[in-house]
Structures are given as C-alpha cells and as structure tokens.
Amino acid sequence: MSKTDNIYANPIGEVESFRFDQQVVEVFPDMIKRSVPGYTTIIDGIGELAQKYVKPETRIYDLGCSLGAATLSIRQAVNDSSCEIIAVDNSEAMIERCQLIQSSYNFEMPVTVQETDINDMVFENASFVVLNFTLQFLPRGQRQELMDKIYQGLIEGGALILSEKLTMGFKEIDENIIDIHHNFKKKNGYSDMEIAQKRAALENVLIPDTRDEHYKRFKSAGFSQYDTWFQHYNFASLIAVK
Numbered sequence: 001m002s003k004t005d006n007i008y009a010n011p012i013g014e015v016e017s018f019r020f021d022q023q024v025v026e027v028f029p030d031m032i033k034r035s036v037p038g039y040t041t042i043i044d045g046i047g048e049l050a051q052k053y054v055k056p057e058t059r060i061y062d063l064g065c066s067l068g069a070a071t072l073s074i075r076q077a078v079n080d081s082s083c084e085i086i087a088v089d090n091s092e093a094m095i096e097r098c099q100l101i102q103s104s105y106n107f108e109m110p111v112t113v114q115e116t117d118i119n120d121m122v123f124e125n126a127s128f129v130v131l132n133f134t135l136q137f138l139p140r141g142q143r144q145e146l147m148d149k150i151y152q153g154l155i156e157g158g159a160l161i162l163s164e165k166l167t168m169g170f171k172e173i174d175e176n177i178i179d180i181h182h183n184f185k186k187k188n189g190y191s192d193m194e195i196a197q198k199r200a201a202l203e204n205v206l207i208p209d210t211r212d213e214h215y216k217r218f219k220s221a222g223f224s225q226y227d228t229w230f231q232h233y234n235f236a237s238l239i240a241v242k
C-alpha cells in the first residue's frame with residue numbers, strides 16, 4: 001500500500017515548482033488516484049487497447065512511466081514473449097522504484113525500465129506507444145517533434161495512447177470544469193489549502209493543451225485516425241492510429 005499524500009498539507013511560505021522526486025515517489029499511487037479522475041479506468045483501458053493494437057515481434061513504449069502502472073497493465077493484458085516493452089522516465093527516483101515493482105512480477109513479455117529523457121528516445125518497430133499524462137510536462141515547443149518521432153517509429157496500424165489534462169476551449173467552461181475537478185480532489189480528502197498549494201506548484205510545470213491542439217499535432221505528424229476514447233471532467237485519453 002502506498003503512503004497517503006500529504007505533501008501540501010501544511011502551509012508552505014513559497015511553494016516550489018512540482019518535481020517528481022523521492023517524496024513524490026513514496027505517495028505517488030495515492031496522489032494520482034486522488035487527483036486524476038478516471039486514472040484507474042484509463043490504466044485498465046490501456047490494457048484493453050493494447051490487446052487490440054499490439055502485434056507480435058514489435059516494441060511497446062511507455063513514455064514517462066512513473067511507477068509503471070500502464071506497463072503493468074499491458075504486460076498483464078498482452079503478455080506476448082515475442083514483444084518487448086520499454087518503460088522510460090527521466091526521474092531517477094521513479095525509475096528506481098519502477099524497476100523494483102516491475103521485477104516483482106513474472107510475465108512472459110520482456111520489460112526494460114530505463115532512466116531517459118523522452119526527447120532523447122529513438123523509436124523503432126513500435127506497435128503501441130503510451131504517453132499517459134506525460135506530454136503535458138514537456139515545454140510546448142518540444143511536443144510536435146516528439147509526436148513526429150513517435151509517428152515515424154510506429155508500424156502501419158500502430159497506435160499512440162495520449163492521456164492529458166485538457167484546457168477547455170472556452171474560458172467560462174474551463175473555469176467551471178477546473179472548479180469541479182477541485183471539488184473531486186476535496187471529496188478525495190484534500191483540503192482547500194492543499195489544492196491551492198499543489199496548483200501553485202504545477203503552474204508553468206503542467207501546461208495543458210486543448211483537444212484541438214492535440215488533434216492538430218496528430219494530423220501534422222501524419223496520423224490518419226484519431227479520437228477521444230475516455231474523458232472525465234478535464235482529464236482525457238486520446239488514441240491516434242498510423
């Protein structure tokens with residue numbers, strides 16, 4: 001069982017920018033479930049989608065894997081020994097814990113867990129690529145290049161799953177949905193102060209795009225099909241197929 005997230009429970013004079021450090025690793029499963037509406041449904045759905053799109057003798061990439069929840073879901077759902085799943089994150093603390101977790105499960109599908117910046121990745125022979133709440137942490141200027149590289153590395157018919165916090169296209173709707181998300185966090189036990197301090201920490205760190213911006217990027221990379229397969233408030237998961 002993961003420890004309870006109380007990182008922002010006490011008043012902090014000056015809130016520092018959010019980082020995926022050891023303190024976050026210790027509470028991460030609790031933090032993400034209490035903060036991201038639909039997270040568990042998305043993780044299960046990624047396993048279901050992997051069963052549709054993963055092909056034998058191809059690679060699967062989990063980019064910004066954190067503790068490898070999506071990797072585990074795919075390993076469990078597909079478990080084909082001819083495939084290889086590559087899980088990457090640029091947080092040393094996350095990767096260390098992810099390695100420990102993944103090695104405690106015995107599946108046929110080989111898994112490589114590596115500490116790498118996703119901008120430095122080379123994608124080859126991929127049938128399934130996962131960006132589960134990771135692209136939102138990249139500076140906007142780096143997002144199209146990554147999308148282009150993923151597209152190039154996918155086989156024909158291969159799929160990219162992109163889960164993101166979204167900005168709604170209209171200001172008033174956006175403000176209301178953000179407010180409803182904060183209520184979701186409150187119902188999950190976070191105080192107003194915790195919510196406010198976490199929001200400050202994520203400012204300029206988690207930069208959400210609109211759905212249209214994501215669709216534009218898919219189109220520009222060359223994806224022929226794309227859609228939204230899940231949404232709960234301003235948290236959505238999109239699929240793009242080559």
Ligand SMILES: Nc1ncnc2c1ncn2[C@@H]1O[C@H](C[S@+](CC[C@H]([NH3+])C(=O)[O-])CC(=O)[O-])[C@@H](O)[C@H]1O
Nearest residue numbers: 020064065066069089090091117118132133134137
């Ligand atoms: N440039 C980068 N290169 C590699 N990793 C990065 C980079 N930038 C951020 N990260 C990593 O992206 C992850 C984002 S969390 C993903 C959840 C997971 N996918 C899950 O299915 O549980 C989402 C969240 O916490 O909202 C963190 O582990 C970062 O270290």
Ligand SMILES: O=C(O)C(=O)Cc1ccccc1
Nearest residue numbers: 031032035036165198202206
């Ligand atoms: O906590 C939030 O408000 C979020 O938007 C999601 C989140 C979840 C875990 C780490 C960083 C951001």
